[in-house]
Amino acid sequence: MGGDKRLRGEGQVRAQIEAALLAQRGSLIGWVPVCLGVGVGTYFGLGSEPDTFVMVSLCCAGLAAMVSARLVPTAFAPLLIAVALALAGVCAAKYRVTSVEAPILNFRYYGPIEGRVINIDRSASDAVRLTLDRVVLARMAPERTPARVRVSLHGTQPLAGFTPGDVLILTGHLSPPAGPAEPGGFDFQRHAWFLQLGAVGYTRTPVLRLDVPDALDLGMRLFAMRMAISSAVQEAMPGEPGAFAAAIMTGDRSGIGQGTLTDLRTANLAHLLAISGLHMGLLTGFIFAVVRYGLALIPGVALRWPTKKIAAICALCVGAFYLALSGGSVSTERAYIMVAVMFVAILLGRRALTLRAVAMAAIIVLLWQPEALVGPGFQMSFAATTALVVVFGALRRFDLSGLPRWTRPILSVVLSSFVAGLATAPFAAAHFNQIAHYGLIANVLSVPLMGALVMPAAVLAVCLAPFGLWGVGLWLMEVGLRWILFVAAAVSSRDGALGHVWAPDWYVLPLLSLGLLWIVLVTGRGRLGGVILVAAAGVFWHQTERADLLVADSGSLIGLQGADGRILSKASGNGFVAGIWLENDGGPVPQAQAAGRTGLHIEGRVTEATLGGWRVLQVAGKTALAELAGCAGADVLISNQVDAGIRPCVVYDLARLRNTGALSLNVAPNGDLLIDTAHAVAGQRPWNMRQGDLPAPIRLSLAQRKRAADATLLTQNQTDQ
Known part of the structure; x- marks a missing residue:
């Protein structure tokens, strides 16, 4: 029984x-x-x-x-x-x-660089950057030469004379793409791998044109057309509006100043710059509407021809040209795939905006460019699109006919901005450590104008250009863009416009994504599982703890977590790394301000940090290192120089840091000191050129305080070096 x-x-x-x-x-x-x-x-x-x-x-x-x-x-x-x-x-x-495998430079190079211009943009420090292919380096075999290099230009440069496809020669510094600024941080080496970018650097000497090719391939002709249009737009529309217009028409953002970029990011309007889903959707939607309703005005055509499908084909063709003209960035390619799926659904007689269409677009992107999954663009664009499809699909079940007709577009814009902002907020916070508190207001005031005026005016300018009348379209564009820039400046200048959060642990975002997808895709009471996953992600994010001490891979900068935020060992130098640390802490203050906090003992070129009874010394320069007796009582010694001696402590000199990458030091609950390395977290992958065994994390127990007698520790120290 x-x-x-x-x-x-x-x-x-x-x-x-x-x-x-x-x-x-x-x-x-x-x-x-x-x-x-x-x-x-x-x-x-x-x-x-x-x-x-x-x-x-x-x-x-x-x-x-x-x-x-x-x-x-x-x-x-x-x-x-x-x-x-x-x-x-x-x-x-x-x-x-x-x-996409291509050679990566494995040493620091200084000397002549020759290459063909395939892209022009700006760095985070507002310096013009050139991306070069067909690279030639002195005394380097072709099979070892990077396929592409990116060089920032400092000093006075004759930029106006360069055109796409020009073969340039310059003298500059190159180095391999840098690893994460901290263990578990953004891996630029992986990002560069998929761009086939084998080296990055800078030059302070004039860049010279070596050759002008007689004929360009299709890709370079499109690039030349893009830069020519960008130059013409900025000439006809000077200042930041012209640079903005060039960015949305051609994808060339090299003319936009850092101040404008900061305002747009603070107001959560930076997505208006990138040629992504919004721009591609507005452009193709405008073309679709114009062609469809234009054909509907011709009775013979409207009654006999499939005008809706003809309009969809025209929109697809215009979108494809826009994709090619804008340089085919990852975000633009992803946006075109999404609108292409939508218009193909129309051609097949299916409803365009459905979860099925979004899923098909995601499948194509993941199979074509799997690396897009780990980037913010993929996550934010699909989060926004999925949320909009779900919400507006749910609204179809409600009778809104009682609302005045004039209120419906306004409510649609407000609701779409709110839903898209809410859906992308956790991903923006996780990747960029910031939340735009007035982003909804800024988008409601800007996005409608983008769709109703700016993008149609851009199409009008292109159509009138052959007749020399494109100034009409550009004038209309300028009116809309000046308003958007005004909104960005006004919103960003308000107190509390931007909030900051600390970076979550690596597993938080996947858990959050899975929970949100579970809520959307599962029917019935099973959706409760998704709610539980989202709640768990929120708890884990809140419980995320930042490293007690961070060490840059150069050995020149350390940052101790204090009660008021991270304390940096110097007020200038290693500014890029310092900025990333402070942003990930959720407290992006100026480096000088972080260096002015108390908590580190600095005497000359020696900085001392104390972590739960453990002493860490950071020594800068050869002289200070040579004058140091042993470890001066420290448990861990950091140096930006190569140290050939044997010392009675754990030593991370420049040679060892090149092998380990950046460090994080944490005190465990039992008092042990845990030292983790960026390369150990990143693993042994093709993009970081790791050879042999990875540098293992170190755990120092309180029983190891007598370092001179700890032969095992000294042996490991010598072996790692």
Whole structure:
């Protein structure tokens, strides 16, 4: 009897599980990009690169899961397909990494640099940057030369004379792409890998034109056209409005000043600069509406031709040209894929704005550019689009005919801005450590004008350009852009316009994303699971603790976490790293202000930090290091010089820091000192050129305070160096 009851109970549980799974079949397409994303994210989170045998095994396992899905009950088949899709995501990411492989500079280079101009933009310090391909470096074999390098130009440079495709020669400094500024931080090396950017640097000497090619390929002709249009727009519309107009028309943002960028970011209007979903949607939507309603005015055409499909084809073609003209950045490519899916749905007689269309666009992006998953652009654009589709889809069930007609567009703009802002806020906070408190107001005052005036005026300017009348369109654009810039300046100047948050642990954002997707895709009471995941992500984010002490990979800067924020060891120098630390702490104050806080003992070129009884010395310069007797009683010694001696403490000199990358030091609850390294967290991957064993984290216990007698510690210190 007991056995029969147990079997009946198990059968009931199985039946309930099957019923719950079958109830979700209507939204299974939405889980396809989620499963692919799990595989892609897993690949990028690995601590070492999977070899060929592992990848072949994963592919075989994925095929086996797909075959097995046909042999199990219908309700359980999606679970096996989900496993196969996750493994497919791993394989897609691995293939992408292999397909873009290019040489990376593995030393610091100074000398002549030759290359062809393929991009012009500006750095964070407002310096003009040139991206060069067909690179030639002195005494370097072609197979070891980076495919592309990026050089910032300092000093007086003859920029006006350069055109896309020019072969330039200059004398400059190059170095490999830098690793994370702190363990677990943004990995620029991985970002540069997918751009095939093998070296970055700067020059202070004049850049000279070596050759002007007689013929350009299609890509360079488009680049030349883009820069010519940008130059003409800025000439016809001087100042920041002209630079803004050039950015949204061609993707060239090199003319925009840092002050304007800061205002736009503070007001949460920086997305208006990037040619992304908003611009592509506004442009193609405007073309679709003009063509469709224009054809509807011709009775013979409207009655006999499929005007809606013709308009969709025209919008697709215009969008493709806009994509090519703007340089084909990742955000623009992603935006075009999304609108292309929408217009293809129209061609097939399907509803355009659905979760199915969003899922199809995400699938295409993840298979084509898997690395987009870990970037803020992918996460924010799909979060906003998904939220808008869900909310406006839900509103269809309500009768809003009682509202005055004139209020509907206003409510639509306010609601869309609110929903998109709310959906993207956690991702913007996690990636950029800031929250624009007045972003909704700024978007409500700016986005409608962008769609109703600026983008249509841009189309009008292009249409009138062959007749020499594009000034009419540009004047209308300038009116709208000046208003947007005014709103950005007014909002950003208000007290409390920008709030700051600290960077979450690595697992918080995936957990939050999965929870939000769970709420959207799961039907019935199962949505409660998504709410629990979102709440857990919020708790974990709140409990995230920043490192007690951070050390730059140059050994020249340390930052101690104090009661009032991070205390820096110097007021200038290593400014980029210092800025990242302070932003990730949620307190981006000027470096000089952070250096003025009390908590570090600085005497000459020696800085002392105390962490729970552990002493850390940072020594700058050869003279100070040579004058130091032993470790001067410190447990850890940091130096920006190479130290050839053996000292009775853990030493991180310049040579060892090049192997470990940036450091984080934390005191454990039991009093142990934990030292982690950026390279250990990043793992042994193709983009960071790690060879041999990774530098292991160190744990110093209180029993190791007598360093001179600790032969094991000294041995490890010598081995790592």
